[in-house]
Amino acid sequence: MTSAEIQKAILDILASIAPDEDLSKLDPQKPFRDQMELDSMDFLDIVMELRKRYRVQIPEEDYPALASMNSSVEYLLPRMKDIPAA
Amino acid sequence: MIAPHPDCQRIVITGVGLTAPNGNNLREFRESLLAGRSGVTRYETRYFGETVAGVCQFDELRYQSRKVLRRGTRAGSVGIYCANEAIRDAGLDWENVDKSAVGIYVGVTEHGNVETEQELYQLKQYDYDIQYWSHHHNPRTVANNPAGEISLNLGITGPHYTLGAACAAGNAGIIQGVQMLRLGECELAICGGVSESIHTFGIFASFHSQGALARHEDPAKASRPFDADRNGIVVAEGGCLFILERLSDARSRGAKIYGEIVGYAMNSDAYDYVLPHPERQAECIETALRRAKLSPKDIDIVSTHATGTTSGDVQECLALRRVFGDNGHTLFNNTKSFIGHAMGAAGALELAGNLPSFEDRVCHATINLDRPDPECSLNGLVANQPRELPKVDTILNNSFGMLGINSVVIVRRL
Numbered sequence: 001m002t003s004a005e006i007q008k009a010i011l012d013i014l015a016s017i018a019p020d021e022d023l024s025k026l027d028p029q030k031p032f033r034d035q036m037e038l039d040s041m042d043f044l045d046i047v048m049e050l051r052k053r054y055r056v057q058i059p060e061e062d063y064p065a066l067a068s069m070n071s072s073v074e075y076l077l078p079r080m081k082d083i084p085a086a
Numbered sequence: 087m088i089a090p091h092p093d094c095q096r097i098v099i100t101g102v103g104l105t106a107p108n109g110n111n112l113r114e115f116r117e118s119l120l121a122g123r124s125g126v127t128r129y130e131t132r133y134f135g136e137t138v139a140g141v142c143q144f145d146e147l148r149y150q151s152r153k154v155l156r157r158g159t160r161a162g163s164v165g166i167y168c169a170n171e172a173i174r175d176a177g178l179d180w181e182n183v184d185k186s187a188v189g190i191y192v193g194v195t196e197h198g199n200v201e202t203e204q205e206l207y208q209l210k211q212y213d214y215d216i217q218y219w220s221h222h223h224n225p226r227t228v229a230n231n232p233a234g235e236i237s238l239n240l241g242i243t244g245p246h247y248t249l250g251a252a253c254a255a256g257n258a259g260i261i262q263g264v265q266m267l268r269l270g271e272c273e274l275a276i277c278g279g280v281s282e283s284i285h286t287f288g289i290f291a292s293f294h295s296q297g298a299l300a301r302h303e304d305p306a307k308a309s310r311p312f313d314a315d316r317n318g319i320v321v322a323e324g325g326c327l328f329i330l331e332r333l334s335d336a337r338s339r340g341a342k343i344y345g346e347i348v349g350y351a352m353n354s355d356a357y358d359y360v361l362p363h364p365e366r367q368a369e370c371i372e373t374a375l376r377r378a379k380l381s382p383k384d385i386d387i388v389s390t391h392a393t394g395t396t397s398g399d400v401q402e403c404l405a406l407r408r409v410f411g412d413n414g415h416t417l418f419n420n421t422k423s424f425i426g427h428a429m430g431a432a433g434a435l436e437l438a439g440n441l442p443s444f445e446d447r448v449c450h451a452t453i454n455l456d457r458p459d460p461e462c463s464l465n466g467l468v469a470n471q472p473r474e475l476p477k478v479d480t481i482l483n484n485s486f487g488m489l490g491i492n493s494v495v496i497v498r499r500l
Contacts, residue, residue, distance in 0.1 A: 019152040044221045
């Protein structure tokens with residue numbers, strides 16, 4: 001997957017977790033939690049959905065890397081580059 | 087005839103919120119009951135396949151965001167809808183109600199089976215690797231979930247819990263509300279019962295294995311208590327929550343009062359896992375009558391529990407004949423014949439469906455009674471067509487459940 005494809009994958013997951021949010025104005029540099037209602041259980045949904053949809057394993061100590069869109073893509077790119085886009 | 091309590095100990099119903107397979111508020115529900123309109127439809131569920139069920143069609147998004155809906159449970163959603171509708175119906179100035187003085191008491195037949203079955207089904211897709219088991223499983227399956235979701239939705243900080251009482255749960259929730267108001271544990275009770283049971287395959291499969299699941303070519307005719315051709319239970323979902331208040335509080339705010347809960351009782355058969363015991367049922371009814379200081383002939387309408395099983399209906403009729411005999415006055419009806427068995431919600435829904443009779447003076451019928459079973463004979467059974475009455479002052483509501491749990495609630499018009 002490319003950076004753009006990973007970004008779309010994350011947006012799809014966020015849309016399923018927070019279907020009432022307008023994600024079109026999400027700033028990729030800012031933490032998700034500063035821009036949308038996202039509690040710790042929602043955050044675990046992101047981890048779970050990445051695991052379910054792409055079989056990506058994210059150890060707990062790496063969770064801070066998923067704080068914003070940019071940091072997530074940067075973290076996930078080496079781990080998902082060999083995965084074909086859905 | 088007059089209850090011995092001062093007004094601050096007399097408990098009245100001032101609001102009703104419900105979803106039933108044939109109505110999403112009391113007006114729609116009552117219209118369906120008087121029109122003979124069934125809410126039972128064809129239904130297909132995982133593993134079990136085609137069957138019939140009572141399915142609710144309420145607007146889940148009226149009181150919940152899509153995000154919260156996804157987070158919670160079907161039982162929670164049913165509860166949230168009913169609680170909000172009840173508060174609205176009661177005409178409460180909700181913004182200014184002390185939320186710490188509100189108690190939530192929700193009867194459930196069971197809770198958690200829907201979520202556990204769903205998780206196991208999904209886990210199978212991942213070859214039972216438990217790292218795919220949801221972190222939402224525990225908050226969804228704790229037994230207080232349906233009541234807790236109401237508390238979260240409405241910002242209620244008073245006590246909330248569920249009462250596990252099999253199919254007597256709707257009455258059990260109401261009784262708990264009465265008791266907590268009398269004890270001063272709350273100023274306002276939101277109570278009754280909910281059920282999401284049609285979303286588990288297990289309940290259908292288990293009744294089927296027991297030889298107690300209804301089947302009929304025409305779904306609307308599948309639920310037929312007291313009929314000779316009955317062949318079991320139609321599983322239904324639903325919910326009904328009441329607003330209960332002390333009579334003194336209801337009067338001081340000029341609330342519409344549906345009726346007063348003048349008597350109740352719960353007891354146990356101590357007899358069998360599934361078979362009912364007419365003597366204990368009769369004792370439960372008699373205890374409720376004694377507490378209400380009423381005699382059997384003072385009861386205008388008995389809302390029967392009968393579920394359409396071969397044995398259960400006969401047993402309840404034995405109990406009813408023992409208590410009410412042939413008094414020439416009391417009428418009997420059955421709401422499950424319209425909606426199926428809404429499990430934890432059944433007792434509350436069946437009481438609610440009868441409450442408007444205080445005003446419209448009509449006893450709704452038991453439908454699908456084409457060939458009355460002689461073993462279920464009840465003088466005063468209102469068959470197929472509603473019956474108009476000069477007046478209705480008292481309703482006695484039966485609700486019984488597995489493991490021999492019996493409950494009776496008596497409501498009187500004020």
